[in-house]
Amino acid sequence: MNESAGWWERACRSAWPIRFVDINLRGIGQVMFQDNPLSGLLFLLAIGWGSFAAGVAEVAIGGVLAVVVASLTALWLRVDSASLNAGLYGFNAFLVGIALATFLDVSSMLWAYIVLGGAGSVVITLATTRVMQTWGVSALTAPFVLTAWLLLLSSNGFSGVPAGALPTSGLIQPIAPEAADPLRILDFLEGLLISVSQVFVKGDGIAALLILIGLAVGSLAAAGYALAAALISVVLAHMLGAESQLITGGLVGFNPILTAIALGTVFYRPGLRSALYTLLATIVTVLVQGAMVAAVTPFAIPTLTAAFVLVTWLFLLARPPLLDE
Amino acid sequence: MNESAGWWERACRSAWPIRFVDINLRGIGQVMFQDNPLSGLLFLLAIGWGSFAAGVAEVAIGGVLAVVVASLTALWLRVDSASLNAGLYGFNAFLVGIALATFLDVSSMLWAYIVLGGAGSVVITLATTRVMQTWGVSALTAPFVLTAWLLLLSSNGFSGVPAGALPTSGLIQPIAPEAADPLRILDFLEGLLISVSQVFVKGDGIAALLILIGLAVGSLAAAGYALAAALISVVLAHMLGAESQLITGGLVGFNPILTAIALGTVFYRPGLRSALYTLLATIVTVLVQGAMVAAVTPFAIPTLTAAFVLVTWLFLLARPPLLDE
Amino acid sequence: MNESAGWWERACRSAWPIRFVDINLRGIGQVMFQDNPLSGLLFLLAIGWGSFAAGVAEVAIGGVLAVVVASLTALWLRVDSASLNAGLYGFNAFLVGIALATFLDVSSMLWAYIVLGGAGSVVITLATTRVMQTWGVSALTAPFVLTAWLLLLSSNGFSGVPAGALPTSGLIQPIAPEAADPLRILDFLEGLLISVSQVFVKGDGIAALLILIGLAVGSLAAAGYALAAALISVVLAHMLGAESQLITGGLVGFNPILTAIALGTVFYRPGLRSALYTLLATIVTVLVQGAMVAAVTPFAIPTLTAAFVLVTWLFLLARPPLLDE
Numbered sequence: 001m002n003e004s005a006g007w008w009e010r011a012c013r014s015a016w017p018i019r020f021v022d023i024n025l026r027g028i029g030q031v032m033f034q035d036n037p038l039s040g041l042l043f044l045l046a047i048g049w050g051s052f053a054a055g056v057a058e059v060a061i062g063g064v065l066a067v068v069v070a071s072l073t074a075l076w077l078r079v080d081s082a083s084l085n086a087g088l089y090g091f092n093a094f095l096v097g098i099a100l101a102t103f104l105d106v107s108s109m110l111w112a113y114i115v116l117g118g119a120g121s122v123v124i125t126l127a128t129t130r131v132m133q134t135w136g137v138s139a140l141t142a143p144f145v146l147t148a149w150l151l152l153l154s155s156n157g158f159s160g161v162p163a164g165a166l167p168t169s170g171l172i173q174p175i176a177p178e179a180a181d182p183l184r185i186l187d188f189l190e191g192l193l194i195s196v197s198q199v200f201v202k203g204d205g206i207a208a209l210l211i212l213i214g215l216a217v218g219s220l221a222a223a224g225y226a227l228a229a230a231l232i233s234v235v236l237a238h239m240l241g242a243e244s245q246l247i248t249g250g251l252v253g254f255n256p257i258l259t260a261i262a263l264g265t266v267f268y269r270p271g272l273r274s275a276l277y278t279l280l281a282t283i284v285t286v287l288v289q290g291a292m293v294a295a296v297t298p299f300a301i302p303t304l305t306a307a308f309v310l311v312t313w314l315f316l317l318a319r320p321p322l323l324d325e
Numbered sequence: 326m327n328e329s330a331g332w333w334e335r336a337c338r339s340a341w342p343i344r345f346v347d348i349n350l351r352g353i354g355q356v357m358f359q360d361n362p363l364s365g366l367l368f369l370l371a372i373g374w375g376s377f378a379a380g381v382a383e384v385a386i387g388g389v390l391a392v393v394v395a396s397l398t399a400l401w402l403r404v405d406s407a408s409l410n411a412g413l414y415g416f417n418a419f420l421v422g423i424a425l426a427t428f429l430d431v432s433s434m435l436w437a438y439i440v441l442g443g444a445g446s447v448v449i450t451l452a453t454t455r456v457m458q459t460w461g462v463s464a465l466t467a468p469f470v471l472t473a474w475l476l477l478l479s480s481n482g483f484s485g486v487p488a489g490a491l492p493t494s495g496l497i498q499p500i501a502p503e504a505a506d507p508l509r510i511l512d513f514l515e516g517l518l519i520s521v522s523q524v525f526v527k528g529d530g531i532a533a534l535l536i537l538i539g540l541a542v543g544s545l546a547a548a549g550y551a552l553a554a555a556l557i558s559v560v561l562a563h564m565l566g567a568e569s570q571l572i573t574g575g576l577v578g579f580n581p582i583l584t585a586i587a588l589g590t591v592f593y594r595p596g597l598r599s600a601l602y603t604l605l606a607t608i609v610t611v612l613v614q615g616a617m618v619a620a621v622t623p624f625a626i627p628t629l630t631a632a633f634v635l636v637t638w639l640f641l642l643a644r645p646p647l648l649d650e
Numbered sequence: 651m652n653e654s655a656g657w658w659e660r661a662c663r664s665a666w667p668i669r670f671v672d673i674n675l676r677g678i679g680q681v682m683f684q685d686n687p688l689s690g691l692l693f694l695l696a697i698g699w700g701s702f703a704a705g706v707a708e709v710a711i712g713g714v715l716a717v718v719v720a721s722l723t724a725l726w727l728r729v730d731s732a733s734l735n736a737g738l739y740g741f742n743a744f745l746v747g748i749a750l751a752t753f754l755d756v757s758s759m760l761w762a763y764i765v766l767g768g769a770g771s772v773v774i775t776l777a778t779t780r781v782m783q784t785w786g787v788s789a790l791t792a793p794f795v796l797t798a799w800l801l802l803l804s805s806n807g808f809s810g811v812p813a814g815a816l817p818t819s820g821l822i823q824p825i826a827p828e829a830a831d832p833l834r835i836l837d838f839l840e841g842l843l844i845s846v847s848q849v850f851v852k853g854d855g856i857a858a859l860l861i862l863i864g865l866a867v868g869s870l871a872a873a874g875y876a877l878a879a880a881l882i883s884v885v886l887a888h889m890l891g892a893e894s895q896l897i898t899g900g901l902v903g904f905n906p907i908l909t910a911i912a913l914g915t916v917f918y919r920p921g922l923r924s925a926l927y928t929l930l931a932t933i934v935t936v937l938v939q940g941a942m943v944a945a946v947t948p949f950a951i952p953t954l955t956a957a958f959v960l961v962t963w964l965f966l967l968a969r970p971p972l973l974d975e
Binding site: 076077078079080109116119120123124126127128130131134149150151153154155156157158159160161162163168169170171298299300 | 784785821822823824825826827829830887889890891892893896930931933934937938939940941942943944945947948963964965966967968969970971972975
Binding site: 459460496497498499500501502504505562564565566567568571605606608609612613614615616619620622623638639640641642643644645646647650 | 730799818948950
């Protein structure tokens, strides 16, 4: 592995088209914090599989288009090359492309939106990074959430941008008790697995397996934290009486997975202390995801990864002395 | 008083369980900015009385449970001991416990929510403090508002967490003129008094008196500002044509009371200049509380102390040269 | 021009009432970034004409009252005199006065609201400026948007503050395709022109011409950017299928106009690079304005210049190295 990585790194240095591919693959890998082109390739294969299998090839194509536009925009704006080469200007764009192609109808305007979303996400990434580094905290996927929310909301005003897959605007209704069925063990495992693929706005078991492999390639600890967080989320949501369809659809687990990887393996020194702190944050993310579902109801937009961003920002900003010692 | 305080301080130093009690009482006292265990004890008696008299003992118990969990969490996270000993990690948790027990139904999940809310409020307090100290401004009760809003919102998604006392989600309706009755003098005095207890999410006259005594024990000026702000709020709201039920229920006065204590006695040098500035802020808080009631209508959550936090933050961030001279 | 300006400047220095008039005129000029009393005078004439012609004199009077109250408040608070003399404490107040008089019914409470809004906008300007200068970014019209939103929202709670011209609270509805008619060339030109006057919450062609002259007096480049942005907005909104009535009413263009002037002529060195960057931001503002219209629907408030503030803040915070070289 190290040897092949060395070979790839030399190829990147010798030919800029390969470097450009590398930047984009790392961008995709960074969706789950992996600065690793092989992780990115496996994530891309997962999304490709999930999209083509479901007959929505535009989703994978939209993701690739957005990340390429973002890389070109970042080059134009002369961003710092270390961050660029690590894929930090690509992951938000990739998610924007996927989300727009998922929730907007296919039309010529969709592609214009994806190009604009890819370029705009770079500006928003620069802005968010500048603000948050005041406290030494990363932008995470906040640029994705903000860009996608704004573009999806704007579709309501433009008849040329139909959005058939968006939820409709409504008042908040407390869940009906009968929506919380007893889960069978297969549903349970399905929910656990699909939570992983919902990080990329996809509910697909094979995609989830490819993503897990990509994650393990980059970091075994990250894969472990992801599975543990998915397990905790599905069990906790079931205990709290969440809607069964949300659980089996993987929609309660994808935010806690990202929280767990970020706090447990990326931003704090791994160990028992950060593991306990991450456990608390993971549980909080399950509840905050429930809160987000309610909060976006009047706005007719999906929650995306807002719960992950909010909780992880709070738990990073807190930076308790316990974890600095 | 000084002598008894000295005796208590010695007891705190000699035995850690007494110190722990002291931290929690000061935490309760800090809800109204009093770093004083006797104030905290009187506030606690007020909430205890109000809860038991109304047959909702869970409210007082919830508050105590949350503040104790918060103190233990703060110890675990090794927060700075000066802030800890001053009760600064407790007051948000106390309010979270009270609010959750007021708006959620009693169930095993309620207690789990209170424990989680108490622990989570410490993390959010650390995060908010870190961000706001960039501009030399306190977190105030923002951690309470954020924690309680998220947990209350999340209840909509979980059938195991019924919340019968929450308002229902609706569209904003301008007040009907007939809802603004002429106030009789007794209603007027009732509204004035109960505003004080609504700081702790309680509408109870005896509780309000106990709170006022606790406030006066800590700071006579604070008690004076509180009464003046309550008077201004009730008169102003009546002149503006607010709903009479809100006025007599103390719901227009509790935010301005907190604004007045904070700006008039805690964060700016007391005097005529800061008094005039505080008067402006108090009036603004009455209007912003009206705005908050409208803004939260679609989300089916109470306003809590959001108006106080927003206005006081703005008036602290402004830090006009007039008040620095 | 230079000579007359020199004469005026001497008059300001010799007599404080003239200086006070100068401060207020510059405050009005700063709505479109012109630190120029003649620009302010022409803007004031435009609003005066638009208001009297439409039989709503209270709008112009409200604007003047608010800006005068703001100047007095700023003097009382002893703000820094350089900013004060440049009109930076006046433009948000002027817009607050106009907006309150436009959306609230005429009553004694309206004038109280305008006085309070004028004074409050100074505090909010100080607060916003303090926070944003952490990253070297201006407050823009954020204080106007925040002050006006809070006061307009609060009217729902007070029967003494009727607001007949506010929209009603509703759920978000995607635009019906038939609302996007083919635009005729005259409608097109009308939309282009009126976009300029909508910066001051007014739809009036003659007012727009006076504003354009005032803008050109201060900066020819600003007038050019304003017209280009209006053109781009109207064409883009039409291509996207926006509601025809919004386009001809100038409601898609006023935010992009402000974005273009700010980024193209005020905060970045003018040139091809900043022009391209400004073009991207202008296009994004058209879409974000669409998003804002949807986002405020449940709250029954107008979008005001929120889209301009959000997009321009993001494009300023990003500060790409490309524009620093």
